[in-house]
Amino acid sequence: MQTVTSADGTTIAYDQVGEGTAGTVILIGGAFSFRKFKSMVELAQALADDFDLTVLNYDRRGRGDSTDSPGVYDAANEIADIAALVEAAGGKAALFGWSSGAALALLAAKQVPGVTEVVAFEPPFVVDTKHHVPPKDLERKLHPMIAEGKRNKTVRYYMTKAMGMPALMVAVMRLTPFWKDLAATSNSTAHDWAVMKPYMRGQQLVPADWNDITVPVLVLAGERTAPLLIKGSKAAAEVVPDAEFAELPGVSHNPKISLLAPAVGEFLTRAR
Incomplete structure (x- = not known):
């Protein structure tokens, strides 16, 4: 385990997997995920072993071995955490985000210097009222x-x-x-x-909110996942300027890493 200190003093714990020559990718988990979660560990290892990537797998603040900022909840702080990790990676890194981590990766790509590519797996954007819409409060x-x-x-x-x-x-x-x-x-x-609050209101994403993303982006969704997640993923690919969308056969929101990792690794190495 290694650590970095974020801008507000929060300690962010991470594991480095591999020392590849194809670049670095930072893994960003979704709700309830943490760096020792089996799927995150398997994904990190697969990207290192099969694609020669250096992988930083970290605990988002308030999870695992990272410290927290109780009572202070602001997306800007989590973006600052990613900035600290990019700096620890030598100033350049791709981002892979899963679920809410995918939305966070896209937000970070707008603001963090040194982000080179983004893979967003099933960002849970709620873009209409045909499915569950969380209460506003x-x-x-x-x-x-x-x-x-x-x-x-x-x-x-x-x-x-x-x-x-x-x-x-x-x-x-x-x-x-x-x-x-x-x-x-x-x-x-x-x-x-x-x-996630601004993007789960049952309203369409606003293209102008995402125009600042200037790096290549791949948005992924599983063929077997919930319709809400497929719809939100497609919406993300439509508003991000340099984005492509791919649907993965046989994949759900809790995917087999053997099916997910190739799509992630191939995009990142092709983009380089």
């Missing part, structure tokens, strides 16, 4: 839950109200060993919401 209940240490309640609330998962599905998840990891990262959901 979601943080009014979320923030007090976090402040009071109600981790299990926070997981349930965020999954059902922000992510739109059926309550029964979440209840079943409560019985699995994985729930402890969800609870451990639950406080970080306020950071996720700070990133």
